[in-house]
Amino acid sequence: MVFKLINDMVSSFQLQMDRLTSDIHSLLNKDLVKELHKRNIYTVIDLIKAIQVDRKVVEKISKLHLREIVDLNKFLLKKYGPCAENAFEHYQRIILQSAILQTGIGCLDKLLDGGLFTGYIYEICGLPSSGKTFLCLSLARHILTTTKDQVYYIDTKHDFSATAFRHMLADSKDQAAEILSRLLVVRVHSRPEFLNTLFSIKKILRVKQTSKLLIIDSLPALYFLNGNHTENNSFLNYTVNILNYLVNECNLVILVTNLITLWSDGDIKKVDVMKERISCGGYWANVPNARIKLKRKHETCIVNLTKAVKAIPPNCECELKFTSQGFV
Amino acid sequence: MNQNIDTTALPRSKIEELKNMGYHYCSDVEANLEDLRSVLNNDWEELAKVPKVENALEIFQKEVLSGCILTYNKELDKILQNVICPQTITEFTGFSGSGKSQVCFQLCISVQLPKWCGGFGGQALYISTNKNFNSSRLRELAKNFLRDYNSLKVRTQKTEYNLTEESIMQNIHYIDIISGEDLLSCILLLDNYLEGKNIRLIVIDSITQPLKTMEVSARFGLLNRFFQQLRILSNQFDLAIVLTNDLTVRFNEKDAIITPSFGDSFYHMVNSRILFSKNYSVFHAKLLKSLNNTQIEADFYL
Structure with a gap:
């Protein structure tokens, strides 16, 4: 039998560090919580550790019976620990909840094996002005016109122009206002704002799934803000955690745009050779489940699939045309 | 979680x-x-504040009402349609003498066009780092602008909203900057200065000079903090930002390519880029990057 851990607690592979309160369990009354706090046992993990280290001490503080403490311990582990899920159940849940969002671009759908799968993070990368934002808008347009879902758009450098998007909706006539009202744009300027936004989206989607697509345009604008590697990694870590949670638990497709820059190598012999480099560092490079690379060529855009959800198809290239309604 | x-x-x-x-x-x-x-x-x-979630319809209504800044030069405006909008950063690039500063001067004047004829009715802030600011040229442009404006007023039989050469000159604020550190501290303290004034356009001419004098390793971080602050300001005061940038040479194997300075990450951070050039007396502008993703060119005279 195969067991699979679902990452309900991607943030720490151990227990959650929720603060002990009196509404967790009937045995934990207000006085007991106060007493525990006094002895530096603040969080769920602190209490479980204390029980593991010396059950007698906890017994003394709480004046509970051994049986009750064991029950409490079991309850806490079940509620706050990672839970194992049978592979078959997991498979059934995935089949029930997930969906494939078609992109509306024939050759891109073929390349992506049908479209965008919920539960995955897709990255769109390319040199500046290669059509990354335009591809995002084309996909948003297709989802908004063919379904009744909302689309979230996190804009980090004010690249979203509603006027430009309205032009792409020229043939939907009187429905245009309704379509526009379902595209929710958040403009963020700093990292904490960005993470607050992601957590607030999580809160909304946990209540009711009103959206299947979240677009983040662009990540490097936030990543570049700081040159400190430790802070950058910690920022990416928290971002990746919440993104993983959103795709898995809220069944979203997340599109992230990333930048490719040209660099000359440090090597003296090759000092005049420019190399392409994907931004946001080596850690991020492993995060997206699929990577779509764009390259502009006059009025068309060459799309290259460099990382795929399943296997990369033998023909991993296709050509998109810029039109007034988006990519075709 | x-x-x-x-x-x-x-x-x-x-x-x-x-x-x-x-x-x-x-x-x-x-x-x-x-x-x-x-x-x-x-x-x-x-x-714990979460930034406001707006739907695209609200943004569209706002964008339609605010419009964009034009130069009122018929040929040039073909490419400036929906480019220099509030809350965006536009980069002008080109060799020296290709008309970047001239167009900036013109923008400083045209942002003052009153609201009744589709303008912003605002003021402009000109941050100069290369002493390219020329007030006599500005006065000349203001004179031309007033001639057109007054004839429009006669045609539409409006009597209020008088503009004079003096008022136009008074509505252009000017700051002189020498080093990169100065530039960043100026931008960081700018919100005090902007408070209570109706400034709708900031021109930074040019961004290249102060940054080139800095160490390369310090430049990258500074540039990004600079962009972040500009975005916060432009969001807070609903203003448009125009930067000018110089060209530089980049080598790739045996090719030498002329490109704007500061590489790809800089290019990524600006919302639109316009390349200017000059051939005898004809100026040429090419829109390389824009929000609606069209690349168009235009010839114009100044």
Whole structure:
């Protein structure tokens, strides 16, 4: 039998560090919580550790019976620990909840094996002005016109122009206002704002799934803000955690745009050779489940699939045309 | 999954203090906000603030009402349609003498066009780093502008909204900058200066000079902080920003390519880029990057 851990607690592979309160369990009354706090046992993990280290001490503080403490311990582990899920159940849940969002671009759908799968993070990368934002808008347009879902758009450098998007909706006539009202744009300027936004989206989607697509345009604008590697990694870590949670638990497709820059190598012999480099560092490079690379060529855009959800198809290239309604 | 307090903008020391007190998640802090007043001093609401979620319809209505800044030069305006909008950053690039500063002067005047004829009725701030600011040329352009404006007023039989050469000149603020550090500190302190004034356009001419004098390793971080601050300002005061940038040479194997300075990450951070050039007396402008993704060119005279 195969067991699979679902990452309900991607943030720490151990227990959650929720603060002990009196509404967790009937045995934990207000006085007991106060007493525990006094002895530096603040969080769920602190209490479980204390029980593991010396059950007698906890017994003394709480004046509970051994049986009750064991029950409490079991309850806490079940509620706050990672839970194992049978592979078959997991498979059934995935089949029930997930969906494939078609992109509306024939050759891109073929390349992506049908479209965008919920539960995955897709990255769109390319040199500046290669059509990354335009591809995002084309996909948003297709989802908004063919379904009744909302689309979230996190804009980090004010690249979203509603006027430009309205032009792409020229043939939907009187429905245009309704379509526009379902595209929710958040403009963020700093990292904490960005993470607050992601957590607030999580809160909304946990209540009711009103959206299947979240677009983040662009990540490097936030990543570049700081040159400190430790802070950058910690920022990416928290971002990746919440993104993983959103795709898995809220069944979203997340599109992230990333930048490719040209660099000359440090090597003296090759000092005049420019190399392409994907931004946001080596850690991020492993995060997206699929990577779509764009390259502009006059009025068309060459799309290259460099990382795929399943296997990369033998023909991993296709050509998109810029039109007034988006990519075709 | 809960939000860790590490993700907020709280200072490191405060985070450590909270963690020692057993608070690891934002939700826990929120539930005990009254007890934590002494540690947090009422900052929490600001820290936990989620940026406003707007739907595209609201944004569209705003964009239609505010419009964009044009030069009222018929040929050039073909490419400036929906480019220099409030809350965006536009980059002008080209060799010296290709008309970048001239177009900037013109924008400083045309942002003052009153609202009744589709303008912004605002003021402009000109931050000069290369002493290219020329007030006599500005006066000349203002004279031409007034001639057109007054004939329009006669045609539409309007009597109010008088503009004079003096008022136009008075509505252009000017700051002189020497070094890169000056530029950043100027931008960081600018919100005090902008308060209460109706400034709708900031021109930085040019961004190249002060940054080139800095060490390469310091430049990258500075540039990004600079962009972040510009975006916050442009959002807060609903203003458009225009930067000018010089060209440089880049080598790739045996080719030498002429490109604007500061590489690809700089190019990524601006919303639109216009390349200017000059051939005898004809000026040429090419829109390389824009929000609606069209590349168009135009010839014009100044």
